[in-house]
Amino acid sequence: MIEVEVHEQLRAFLRSQGEPYWPHHLTMARLVARALRLGRSSLIQTGIPTVGSYGRHRLSYLTPVLIWPGPAIVVAPVAVQQRLLLVEIPQLQQWIQNHKAIRTGDRWPGEDFDGVLIVSPQTWLDNALAGYPRIPKGIPTIIDGADDLERWARDYLRVSLNAEDWHQLMLARPDRAAAIRDARVRMTRAIFQHPPNPYQCCLLEGEERHLLEHLYTILGKSGATREAIASPRHRRSDPLPNGTEIAGGNDSLPHSWERFWQELNREDRLLWASVDREAGQFQLECTPIELGSLLGPLWSQQPLVLVGGALDLDREATVYREQLGLGDMTCVKFSRDRHTDSIRLYLPEGLPMPNTPEYQAAAIAEIRTILCVSAAGAGFTAILVEDIPFKSKLGSILAAEFGSRVQVEKIPSEPHGILVTGWEFWLEHQGRLPPPMLLAIATLPLPSLENPRVAGRVAYYKSRRLDWFRQYLLPSALNTLQRAIAPVRECQGVVALLDSRTLHRTYGRQVLATLGPLARIDYLDATWFNSERSIL
Structure with missing residues (x-):
């Protein structure tokens, strides 16, 4: 055989x-x-x-x-x-x-x-x-990197409309140019009335959806593309040089608008706008919330x-x-090798919960202490902070004390650098950086409900009486956490987790299982940060 x-x-x-x-x-x-x-x-x-x-x-x-x-x-x-x-x-x-x-x-x-x-x-x-x-x-078929399969599918299935698409729509339908321009102005006003947030996006619901439906009615497309199709790319037509397309009839639209309308009229779609307030621009985005029913038929092929x-x-x-x-x-x-893949986990007790006013000051003090204790060791340090205002504040405080060694979401140029970064930047660039001697994590990477896209998915789970925390937020956090600490295993470094929910919430056991194999410690010792030491 x-x-x-x-x-x-x-x-x-x-x-x-x-x-x-x-x-x-x-x-x-x-x-x-x-x-x-x-x-x-x-x-x-x-x-x-x-x-x-x-x-x-x-x-x-x-x-x-x-x-x-x-x-x-x-x-x-x-x-x-x-x-x-x-x-x-x-x-x-x-x-x-x-x-x-x-x-x-x-x-x-x-x-x-x-x-x-x-x-x-x-x-x-x-x-x-x-x-x-x-x-x-x-x-x-072998799919290597299945950790990213969901993200690949979401990126593929997402459809967008940007400023150029609005321009192409007016070129394709000059007889409705005034109505298109008016709809865009109204859409801009409605989107920019949403309060700003660090994620530079907002969910689009009643008013904005009504504006889009009214626009398609004016364009003579009401009900014309509501039929269910196999995928958003099922029907294609040859593009004209100017980007418009011929689909038959005087009311044909550019392909991007046809696709967007098809997706918008499906069930379980998340609609939001990515907003650039400085430029006064927005981009409409539509993506499926639930992928299982869409991708299920593919796997048996x-x-x-x-x-x-x-x-x-x-x-x-x-x-x-x-x-x-x-x-x-x-x-x-397969299990990890406890001798070659183990880490030291510093999990201090007594820190306030991350959602309390006292947390930031306590976390900053703890991070400063860790950096001072590890100063004698050789190596690179990364500090993961997802909260954008907190990240900037921490970067400024550490830069005042440790100087140019500290960089905020910028790859340090020296081997003893200190990188303060969010999860996305770290996951994208960790392969270009040396394995960190110390990886400090301010809070668990649970998707924030303040992010409109996360809130939209959670609302979908709630509407179907599903366990949105254990079926969405927690699996996402554990996957991110495992990938983030991977470089630390290479040098058997120290992970400092400053989120006390790990100690006081029932899901903390799953977090510790994710981080294993590990040697848990609750005190600081400068010898841990010696690049030549080994874990017993």
Whole structure:
């Protein structure tokens, strides 16, 4: 069987490298080989890998894919594709003496192609959801980076209207230019009446929806595009040079407006505006709230192997599969190595709750103390603060004491730098930074209900009597937390968690399970920050 050959080939290759390797390589390789042979979908949680060795699991799925006699598809971001094409695949092909064809692109190379096609998530989703697929069904598919699958799908399914789209609409319908201009003025006034918030967006409900519906009525599109379709990209037409499109009739609209109207008239859609108050501009956004029903039909079209770091605390990934509409599949979750992936967790007691007026002062004092204790150690420090006013305040206070070492959401130029940042910036740039000796976390990354988009999703869950905290907020926070601390595991550094909810809320046990393996400490010791120390 292919499992035996894969096991023997990969084991021999790993031994030839003469370096320590991920202990679950052979098990995962056999699981992927079995999935290819039986055509049964699988979901594999590898455990969050360290940044320096990120992708150490990839040999485990590449080996069976290269030995497998039939065609296969690998879905991976562009940065991962480059690593596959330049490093892992050439190494394995040379060892296995395999000459299987490897291609990249946005379509299937040909009917007789039995090699490996590597595509981006955008390309794969476009093919799966479009009305004219360019990749045949039934081909075994590996999705590397399944942690981001929900975000990829939401980004793909989101439709937007910006200032250029309003201009194109007036070009397409010059007979209604005055009405379009008036609707845009009214929409601008209604949107800018919403109070400002740090997230630079606002939900659009009664008045704004009425303005859009009235505009479409004026354009002669009332009810013309309300029929249900398979996807927002199901119907396409050839664009004209000026960006308008011909769909038939005198009331045809640019494709962006047709798509937006189609999405707006579906159930369970979230409508909001991204606002640039300085420029006086806004962008309308519409996206599905619930993805399971939309994506569910896609998964049965081919055998799948979804590979992620930490998709769910549960081995069966129940919440993750429900969110994406994944059905029955083989689920495996590998444990982290307590000797190489462990961290020290500093979890002080006595701090005020984050929602109290006393919290910020106490957190600033605690962070200053930690930085002073760790000053003798060598290494880079990151401080995660999501609250925007608090982040700016903390950055100013620390810069006054520690000088140019402190940067606020800007990559430090010196090795002993102190980065004060939000979660999004940290997750995006952590691969370009050295592993932090100290990662201080002000509050858990629970999505804020002050964010209109979060509030809109929570309202959807509440309207259906669903547990919005444990089905949305908590899983999102745990996923973000696991990814954020991944670099600390590389140097077995210190994570300082200054959110006392971890100690006093029932979900604190899940937070600690997410952070494990760990050695919990509640006092400070300068020796912890020695770059040459090791965890016992």
